[in-house]
Amino acid sequence: MVAPCERPSAAREVRRVKPLPKTVAPLPDELLSGWLSRLAVANYCDDAELMTHIEIDTAYGTALDFSIDAAAAEKIASAARVAPDVVRSLTFPAMTPREASLTAQMPFQHCLQCSQEGLSLRHWRRAWAFDCQVCGTRLVQTLGKTGGEQISDKLIYRARRGAGVLECAARSRSPKQLRRARRAVTFAMSLKGCHGEPLFALQSHRPEVRLFCLAAIDAAQSRPLIKAAISSSGIDDYAKVALLRTFEKEPRLLSAVDHIAQRRASSKGPMTAESRN
Numbered sequence: 001m002v003a004p005c006e007r008p009s010a011a012r013e014v015r016r017v018k019p020l021p022k023t024v025a026p027l028p029d030e031l032l033s034g035w036l037s038r039l040a041v042a043n044y045c046d047d048a049e050l051m052t053h054i055e056i057d058t059a060y061g062t063a064l065d066f067s068i069d070a071a072a073a074e075k076i077a078s079a080a081r082v083a084p085d086v087v088r089s090l091t092f093p094a095m096t097p098r099e100a101s102l103t104a105q106m107p108f109q110h111c112l113q114c115s116q117e118g119l120s121l122r123h124w125r126r127a128w129a130f131d132c133q134v135c136g137t138r139l140v141q142t143l144g145k146t147g148g149e150q151i152s153d154k155l156i157y158r159a160r161r162g163a164g165v166l167e168c169a170a171r172s173r174s175p176k177q178l179r180r181a182r183r184a185v186t187f188a189m190s191l192k193g194c195h196g197e198p199l200f201a202l203q204s205h206r207p208e209v210r211l212f213c214l215a216a217i218d219a220a221q222s223r224p225l226i227k228a229a230i231s232s233s234g235i236d237d238y239a240k241v242a243l244l245r246t247f248e249k250e251p252r253l254l255s256a257v258d259h260i261a262q263r264r265a266s267s268k269g270p271m272t273a274e275s276r277n
């Protein structure tokens, strides 16, 4: 038990939060929200009760992982008996808009192995994260169905390579590489009948969508045919065959390619193709 340390003379503005009976040491790459959950478990309470004790609005929850003000860091630090800098080090550092767009605000994938031990790691939030850096297990969608779905080893192999390409593009801050990746994802999304922002598809809770989009990034790397399929109003047979080879056997592939080509042709207007010649 921790003895209450009320000092009548301490009329300071900063209200110290009562230290918790137990503390846990943060692990490398651990996220603040994950560490707080472990702290709650160690003190036999849930996340909400812990936040109430620390006097932080529970609505903040995972938002704390991205920005934490000095007062909140101070409160958590005194409750957990660590330095405020330690608390701050568990949050994401300032990111460029590009990096932020490839970093999920909410957990979308996790490592089944490490999650069992209550871990929540920072790198899992990156759109390019594929295998857990701690134990090497392939990350799986947090809300996705576990097992059941048929995902071929070939698709996983290609998706893993695509994730590597995406990581290089993000780390090298090459706009050209990222544009190429984005275009590949846009194309993959059209094949999967998905709409919306391509970078969000990479954080999809549907494993087949995320894996297919990552595989498309890899495919676009070696064969810029995806680019060709999107930018040309007519796609030749060679390209169709090569696309088929590039991806898994997708029954909708050819029709999707045709559909994109037709849509582009019609949006450009009937005159455009002819008038160029």
Ligand SMILES: [Zn+2]
Pocket (backbone or CB within 6 Å): 111, 112, 113, 114, 115, 132, 133, 134, 135, 136, 137
């Ligand atoms: Zn792991």
